[in-house]
Amino acid sequence: MTVLELRDVHRTHGAGEAMVHALRGVSIAVQPGELVAVMGPSGSGKSTLLNLAGGLDGPTGGEVFVEGTAISQLSRRSLAALRRRAIGYVFQDLNLLPSLTAIENVALPLELDGMSVRKARAVAAKALDDVAISELALRFPDEMSGGQQQRVAIARAVVGERRLVLADEPTGALDSQTGESVLRLLRARCDAGAAGVLVTHDARHAGWADRVIFLRDGLVVDASGPLPEAEGLLEAAS
Amino acid sequence: MSIKYGLLALLERGQAYGYQLRASFEESTGSTWPLNIGQVYTTLSRLERDGLVQALGENPQGQRPYEITMAGRAALATWFATPVGDTERPRDELAIKLALALSTPGVDITTVVQTQRTASVRALQEYTRLKNRATGGDDISWLLIIDAMIFRVEAEVRWLDHCEASLLRHQRTRQETSTAETEVPDQAPEAVPTSTGETTPR
Numbered sequence: 001m002t003v004l005e006l007r008d009v010h011r012t013h014g015a016g017e018a019m020v021h022a023l024r025g026v027s028i029a030v031q032p033g034e035l036v037a038v039m040g041p042s043g044s045g046k047s048t049l050l051n052l053a054g055g056l057d058g059p060t061g062g063e064v065f066v067e068g069t070a071i072s073q074l075s076r077r078s079l080a081a082l083r084r085r086a087i088g089y090v091f092q093d094l095n096l097l098p099s100l101t102a103i104e105n106v107a108l109p110l111e112l113d114g115m116s117v118r119k120a121r122a123v124a125a126k127a128l129d130d131v132a133i134s135e136l137a138l139r140f141p142d143e144m145s146g147g148q149q150q151r152v153a154i155a156r157a158v159v160g161e162r163r164l165v166l167a168d169e170p171t172g173a174l175d176s177q178t179g180e181s182v183l184r185l186l187r188a189r190c191d192a193g194a195a196g197v198l199v200t201h202d203a204r205h206a207g208w209a210d211r212v213i214f215l216r217d218g219l220v221v222d223a224s225g226p227l228p229e230a231e232g233l234l235e236a237a238s
Numbered sequence: 239m240s241i242k243y244g245l246l247a248l249l250e251r252g253q254a255y256g257y258q259l260r261a262s263f264e265e266s267t268g269s270t271w272p273l274n275i276g277q278v279y280t281t282l283s284r285l286e287r288d289g290l291v292q293a294l295g296e297n298p299q300g301q302r303p304y305e306i307t308m309a310g311r312a313a314l315a316t317w318f319a320t321p322v323g324d325t326e327r328p329r330d331e332l333a334i335k336l337a338l339a340l341s342t343p344g345v346d347i348t349t350v351v352q353t354q355r356t357a358s359v360r361a362l363q364e365y366t367r368l369k370n371r372a373t374g375g376d377d378i379s380w381l382l383i384i385d386a387m388i389f390r391v392e393a394e395v396r397w398l399d400h401c402e403a404s405l406l407r408h409q410r411t412r413q414e415t416s417t418a419e420t421e422v423p424d425q426a427p428e429a430v431p432t433s434t435g436e437t438t439p440r
Contacts, residue, residue, distance in 0.1 A: 049360065201390070203395035206359055207388065207392075222353075222356050
């Protein structure tokens, strides 16, 4: 089943002469196991697209579907539940709660969703192990490096049964090697069956995606198609 | 770079004959630079002519190995010590293509830029996939070569982004200049038509 679908989505801000068309009829679909990168210059609509995909904002036209459910048809309560259960977010500013340890940060969405504290901690411990920082479980965010905090943020985004991971410039100001390890995690999560959308201005990061969509002035201007075989590409490059 | 120095570097490890050199060359470059045996022997002949390698006698298997000379070692050391200059690289066809696209009627340069960017990002995807497949135990020289390709293509995409932004700014400046010329004609103010204000700025 298609995990995320945007169908002819429009989003405008403001009104009259000040009206800004952030998105002007964008249609994309993301399947399980697929990582899609969205590129484009500043103001092209990348972050708007991600906010709409995650139900953090609503379209002014068209429809957003998550696992076949039209987001606009959901009550506020149902939408909040969908966001907690099915969607994980990784932002540039990590949004970790400073007064909670790594494992508490990761367990929080599960506990909010009604899972017992004991079970939520066990699931969170597994998620931290998956991103190779189980030994940091009891540290607070300010006791960790930027790369370690980003791993916690990724663990929180994928904990439980999240099928859709949305990442907005997730490597932020991390150095090249640490940033790459974050992208490897995202890639691994998608290889394990999640659907991912990665907003980035960095082509090297977009290289980790299965497909790359280019936005300009709120429109999809191009998208990378099926990839050629590796060997053919290497011969062409030589 | 030329095959010349690649072969000299391989011969610095020890004497070798043509097919061995070809296999070692491809192995060292992670098969990113396939050679045909003809290129290997042509290059070896030139190296021998220039005194940088010397051919040894045929072995019982009928193979004719080569070894590096002192002059060859000196040339190799100089090559490693010298940075690669821009003039030694092939002319940048893409830069020339964009420059020509600007002045060729009927060619939309933004389409040329986007077509190239899509192809470049696709190449990045493939290189990244190869890199992701490689594990920690893989040959580090192979990973370095893949990284070199990734960073080179990334630089190209950044340059394309820059070109596009420059073109847009240039177009806006031209539009603003022409709009300003329309709005401020060389006439006395009382002669300006009343409809001037109806001009819709873009």
